[in-house]
Amino acid sequence: MKTVSELLSEDIIIPEVEIKGWVRTFRANRFIALNDGSTLNNIQCVVDFENFDEALLKRITTGAAIHVKGELVESQGQGQKVEIQVKELIVLGDSDPETYPIQPKKHSFEFLRENAHLRTRTNTFSAVMRLRSALSFAIHKYFNDNGFYYMHAPIITGSDAEGAGEMFQVTNLNLQNPPKNEEGNIDYSKDFFGKETNLTVSGQLEAETYAMSLGKVYTFGPTFRAENSNTSRHLAEFWMIEPEVAFMDLAGNMDLAEDFMKFVIQYILTNNKEDLDFLDNRLQDEEKRKPQAERSDMTLIEKLRFVTENNFKRVSYTEAIDILRNSKPNKKKKFKFLINEWGTDLQSEHERYLVEKHFKCPVILFDYPANIKAFYMRLNDDGKTVRAMDILFPGIGEIVGGAQREERLDILKERMAAINIPEKDLWWYLDLRKYGTAVHSGFGLGFERLVMFATGMGNIRDVIPYPRTPQNAEF
Ligand code: 4AD
Numbered sequence: 174m175k176t177v178s179e180l181l182s183e184d185i186i187i188p189e190v191e192i193k194g195w196v197r198t199f200r201a202n203r204f205i206a207l208n209d210g211s212t213l214n215n216i217q218c219v220v221d222f223e224n225f226d227e228a229l230l231k232r233i234t235t236g237a238a239i240h241v242k243g244e245l246v247e248s249q250g251q252g253q254k255v256e257i258q259v260k261e262l263i264v265l266g267d268s269d270p271e272t273y274p275i276q277p278k279k280h281s282f283e284f285l286r287e288n289a290h291l292r293t294r295t296n297t298f299s300a301v302m303r304l305r306s307a308l309s310f311a312i313h314k315y316f317n318d319n320g321f322y323y324m325h326a327p328i329i330t331g332s333d334a335e336g337a338g339e340m341f342q343v344t345n346l347n348l349q350n351p352p353k354n355e356e357g358n359i360d361y362s363k364d365f366f367g368k369e370t371n372l373t374v375s376g377q378l379e380a381e382t383y384a385m386s387l388g389k390v391y392t393f394g395p396t397f398r399a400e401n402s403n404t405s406r407h408l409a410e411f412w413m414i415e416p417e418v419a420f421m422d423l424a425g426n427m428d429l430a431e432d433f434m435k436f437v438i439q440y441i442l443t444n445n446k447e448d449l450d451f452l453d454n455r456l457q458d459e460e461k462r463k464p465q466a467e468r469s470d471m472t473l474i475e476k477l478r479f480v481t482e483n484n485f486k487r488v489s490y491t492e493a494i495d496i497l498r499n500s501k502p503n504k505k506k507k508f509k510f511l512i513n514e515w516g517t518d519l520q521s522e523h524e525r526y527l528v529e530k531h532f533k534c535p536v537i538l539f540d541y542p543a544n545i546k547a548f549y550m551r552l553n554d555d556g557k558t559v560r561a562m563d564i565l566f567p568g569i570g571e572i573v574g575g576a577q578r579e580e581r582l583d584i585l586k587e588r589m590a591a592i593n594i595p596e597k598d599l600w601w602y603l604d605l606r607k608y609g610t611a612v613h614s615g616f617g618l619g620f621e622r623l624v625m626f627a628t629g630m631g632n633i634r635d636v637i638p639y640p641r642t643p644q645n646a647e648f
């Protein structure tokens with residue numbers, strides 16, 4: 174059976190076709206708009222109501238699953254080339270119009286979040302999720318084309334890859350003989366068969382071990398952060414892409430990240446035009462409702478092209494601080510929290526200023542102060558900065574975080590000691606520095622932030638099927 178997408182691209186009359194899908198609308202007891210998820214567009218199925226039982230036609234309601242058989246003919250109406258002249262109509266699954274939540278009208282995103290199990294039956298969410306799928310395919314394609322191996326990092330792990338303590342602990346309340354502490358109470362922290370484990374915050378450390386044998390690897394899997402942040406850019410469960418490459422330094426890491434980001438965005442520009450155009454129109458409607466001063470002067474497609482066609486600006490943290498010190502984001506005043514101290518982390522306000530107002534293009538910030546970055550980053554010769562890089566995107570802020578890794582055993586041990594990471598916890602990670610150590614680098618791309626950028630959606634909860642946030646883990 175052909176899909177709606179395939180049928181709509183036919184330009185010949187086909188005497189016998191059949192299609193299954195969900196009714197979007199049924200107008201004038203005559204025109205069924207049918208969608209099967211293969212495309213944004215519906216196929217129009219024309220019913221001669223005189224030939225059908227009234228009781229059957231009553232069951233053609235929004236949301237119902239139906240099976241249509243008929244003839245594919247040239248459409249008399251506007252907006253579509255072909256339509257189906259219905260000969261046979263079978264209702265596969267009824268949908269009670271009184272209770273079906275997804276009506277043929279505009280629903281708020283908040284409402285649709287509460288109906289996440291049905292929201293992909295709308296144009297916006299089906300377009301977003303098709304793009305999400307296309308982007309993940311493009312990511313695998315890029316790495317596969319470029320000699321990387323796909324590595325599955327563990328989800329349950331004993332180590333804290335970021336050393337930031339933002340981990341969900343794994344507990345198993347059903348253990349028959351739960352571990353007890355000295356007072357005889359159940360010790361939930363040691364609940365993974367007597368060991369303490371967490372959900373991974375990043376597959377990086379494990380990816381490093383594979384890079385140091387297979388050369389070029391990447392992970393692409395779920396990661397978890399137990400940070401209680403309720404922003405439009407944070408999730409408790411998100412997907413991360415983490416390439417890791419042996420013998421590559423920070424400059425090579427920047428080149429890789431830029432080339433990779435350009436490839437995946439070009440991929441959807443080439444292959445997903447219909448969904449992108451739809452989301453572009455949605456975004457422009459949304460922009461029109463904003464005050465003039467806050468409106469973006471670029472369309473979604475222009476923003477995507479801008480990334481593929483321009484070099485990312487590479488700026489050191491120290492240069493960025495100078496720019497921010499001398500800036501006046503709103504004519505009269507400088508930044509509310511003045512950056513007078515080198516060594517503080519940038520707030521998202523600063524990042525957005527650099528990207529959206531100052532450089533007006535994606536920016537790669539590098540060589541951050543060591544004290545605000547993770548323990549595994551390569552210390553520079555100045556003893557103060559590390560070979561870190563963050564990529565900042567317009568409208569998103571940080572989309573990528575990465576680094577050249579500390580490959581020297583003694584310095585890595587010192588940095589771990591400084592933040593009280595016991596060597597015994599990461600003995601295997603230290604082994605890499607004992608046996609055949611070498612320069613290596615990698616980065617992590619937050620997949621949902623990429624999908625936000627690519628679709629123009631403003632809230633990260635709307636680009637993942639079932640968002641996990643401090644408020645929401647229902648579905
Ligand atoms: O900057 P982060 O924490 O870096 C790492 O985890 C490194 N181990 C990556 C590496 O070098 N292999 O996270 C990387 C990216 C961020 O830039 C952001 O895009 C995304 O992951 N991210 C989140 N996305 C959604 N919700 C959250 N809570 C996120 N935290 C990070």
Ligand code: MG
Nearest residue numbers: 563571573574
């Ligand atoms: Mg980061």
